[in-house]
Amino acid sequence: MIKGLWDVCDACGAMLYARSDDDTGIPNRICHECGYHLRRGSSDRIDLLLDPGTWAPLDEAMVAKDVLGFRDDEDYATRLVSYRKRSGLTDAVQTGLGEIMGTKIALGVMDFRFMGGSMGSVVGEKITRLVEHATRLELPLVIVCSSGGARMQEGTLSLMQMAKVSAALDVHQIQKGLLYIPILTNPTTGGITASFGMLGDIAMAEPMAYIAFAGGRVIQQTLRKKLPENFQTAEYCFEHGLVDLIVPGSLLRSALSDIFDLYAAAPIKRKASSGGFAPC
Template identity: 60%
Template sequence: TSVTNWFEDKRKFGGLIGAFPEEATRGSISNEKEREKRISVNTNRGLWARCDNCGNMLYVKYLKQNKNVCEERGYHLPMNSMERIELLIDRNTWIPMDENMTTKDVLDFSDEDSHQNRVAISQEKTGLTDAVQTGIGYLNGTLIALGAMDFHFMGGSMGSVVGEKITRLIEYATAKSLPLVLICASGGARMQEGTLSLMQMAKISSVLQIHQVRKKLLHISILTYPTTGGVTASFGMLGDIIIAESKAYTAFAGKRVIEQTSRQKIPEG
């Protein structure tokens, strides 16, 4: 298990000193509450992660070696866009595109918080300018165009920047005759941008039609947890090959929205 692996790791590199500073010399944890507290502290330091599916604590080092898949149940834990890129793209070959493109709050949208402030908070939290990273790089020696959405940025919502970056990526891939891989992780179109976000669905679909139908170039769509709304209704389902992670939540409208609209209980799955 992950816990066993972690203890074995500590023994290899000088024992448990530094693992649990106060108890390291005794080699044990005084009680269960104290043990949980230590695990919580180490989780915050990046040593542990909790599986969203089974609830088990997973040693991050071995979790990363296992490509963020829980060794107990085979559940795919969420990954951010950079982790996706590092997983797929050969080392030192990634060339990002349109990194500095940012959105403008043309609607001056505000509800509980302003759209502008939400974007700023997400930018600070993720280090990204918006909810997708695009670029080119080599995948096992083959040059590809890659777009990786990031659910940590406003739920991966697709606004004008996301739509424009993906559109430019597809146009570049078409011009250079490159295969295209799009990794979907999104709650759908960004409601704070209104029609500007909805039009991205048609814009992306139109350039994909040129890429796939006219130029006969490959588009692989990878569906992760979650892929919903406008992303599902556009490029998410337009791949020549569509790959879904195990237990990836894929839908147009989410379960909660359907239940609130229809006033009916929706079964699991």
């Protein structure tokens, strides 16, 4: 197989021609045989979602430090340098402001290519600052989740980020009555699912995305029961109320724009007499 010319669908095994002039199939990272969404980088997702020329990144220079002196096969500091060179990113999330069909939003996009999209202190801090920025400017907030969970090389520091982001979202959503939409892509697992991935006013997901906390094999061995065939998929989560909408990548921009328009016209939260916001 010529590298860069062909790709293989992880779901159905179809051979996908990677070069095309139209906007269908593999250029959108969508299998034309089964509709499975292949993984894509954060920059590609930003281009997919935002109006051209509107992206204004935040906190680009923030980088992680090896405060624990962690080492497994190689030390954490060396691994960080390697992933920065390989991905062209400083860490596993890009944050910034942009517009979707004319509506200004705050956007965070996680990138699985950087250490499996794991959340360490930099990812948590960048997302927290993004939430706070959106709150100050009274903007809708969208976070595209793609992660294996907390970053083990940072120990408790990585676990702290779950509570920190969740606290910032509490101010954004509950106290200020502002909109937050997580988009769960393949995969969204671990500490992301246990925190901001499941805290949205409306939770969206890509078709067939793997969404979980613990792995299926761990659950099956613990319960000693056979799990459903589509367990921990976006479709299973939708059937059981964990996801509100399943939207193909090609329709994501228009779906988000419609939600923003509906929210602006008929907000689901109103200002309470105490000066905060409360559900209608």
